Amino acid sequence: MKSDLFSSEHMAQPATAPGMTLQNSKSIKYAVNGEMHARQGSMIAFRGNLQFERKGQGIGGMLKRAVTGEGLALMAVRGQGEAWFAHEAANCFILEMDQGDQITINGRNVLCFDATLSYEIKTVKGAGMIGGGLFNSVFTGYGKLGLMCEGTPIVIPVTGAQPVYVDTDAVVGWSQQLTTSLHRSQSVGSMVRGGSGEAVQLMLQGEGFVIVRPSEARPEKTSN
Numbered sequence: 093m094k095s096d097l098f099s100s101e102h103m104a105q106p107a108t109a110p111g112m113t114l115q116n117s118k119s120i121k122y123a124v125n126g127e128m129h130a131r132q133g134s135m136i137a138f139r140g141n142l143q144f145e146r147k148g149q150g151i152g153g154m155l156k157r158a159v160t161g162e163g164l165a166l167m168a169v170r171g172q173g174e175a176w177f178a179h180e181a182a183n184c185f186i187l188e189m190d191q192g193d194q195i196t197i198n199g200r201n202v203l204c205f206d207a208t209l210s211y212e213i214k215t216v217k218g219a220g221m222i223g224g225g226l227f228n229s230v231f232t233g234y235g236k237l238g239l240m241c242e243g244t245p246i247v248i249p250v251t252g253a254q255p256v257y258v259d260t261d262a263v264v265g266w267s268q269q270l271t272t273s274l275h276r277s278q279s280v281g282s283m284v285r286g287g288s289g290e291a292v293q294l295m296l297q298g299e300g301f302v303i304v305r306p307s308e309a310r311p312e313k314t315s316n
Contacts, residue, residue, distance in 0.1 A: 101116075102116075104121070106174075107123030107174055111123060112204065114185075117183055117184065118184060119136065119176050120177045120184050120204060121175075121177075122174070122175050122176075124169055127168055127170045128168075128169050128205070129147070129166050129205055130166065130167055130169055130175075130204035130238075131167075131203055132167045134177045134178065135167075135175055136176050139174050140171065141171045141172050141173055142170070142173040143169070143170050143171050144167050145167060146165065147165065147167060177238065178240075182240035182241060184239070184240050185239045185240075185241065187236065187239060189233065189237060194267075194269075195230070195265055195267060195268055196214075196216075196265050196266050197239065197264065198228055198264055198265060201240055202237070204238040205235065205237045205238060206236050207235075208233055209235045209237060210231070210233050211230060211232075214229070239264070241303075241305045242306075243306040246303070247303050248304065250270055250296050250301060252297070252299055255295050255297040257275050259293060259304070262307065263302065264305055269300050270296045270298040270299075270302070271296070272295065272297075
């Protein structure tokens with residue numbers, strides 16, 4: 093049988109080293125040799141001797157999504173083998189973190205991550221309960237973090253002289269050293285996303301970067 097489908101671009105190759113790599117722009121491949129963590133329901137295929145276990149639904153076993161504040165359940169993947177992860181054909185990216193690095197990520201954008209990384213759920217300082225509470229997760233440690241984004245993300249530098257204002261529905265994450273607060277812009281409220289009244293953005297100040305996606309948040313299906 094012949095087809096372009098069987099070209100090397102589409103064909104899964106055996107892993108040469110443990111850990112995560114991009115299979116393509118829409119999926120992440122993880123060669124598991126021990127344990128890793130992933131979003132529940134995101135595994136699309138696997139081979140080898142792997143076990144999938146739901147992590148607890150307590151505060152330590154879920155990430156918080158901005159806007160709704162609902163939980164995002166995780167699963168632990170253990171054993172030896174290869175697994176592929178994706179979610180609704182979103183674009184996938186890998187962040188490689190060194191010891192001492194910290195980044196704040198919206199739970200809805202987390203796909204998978206090394207077990208060597210740790211995360212802590214925190215409310216965004218200065219945001220109060222507007223925007224669903226703005227619960228995000230601060231990742232620290234050494235390893236790789238697999239992210240997904242609807243559309244191609246935009247990385248905007250933040251400097252001390254020029255803060256950046258982002259839509260709370262569009263923000264993916266930001267460098268942890270930035271300070272956050274809410275900014276209300278009544279003057280542009282009627283022009284933002286076709287709405288009317290007061291518009292609220294998240295203001296980030298300091299030295300670092302912020303990642304945003306070129307789309308608004310959409311309600312997600314609840315994981316069973």
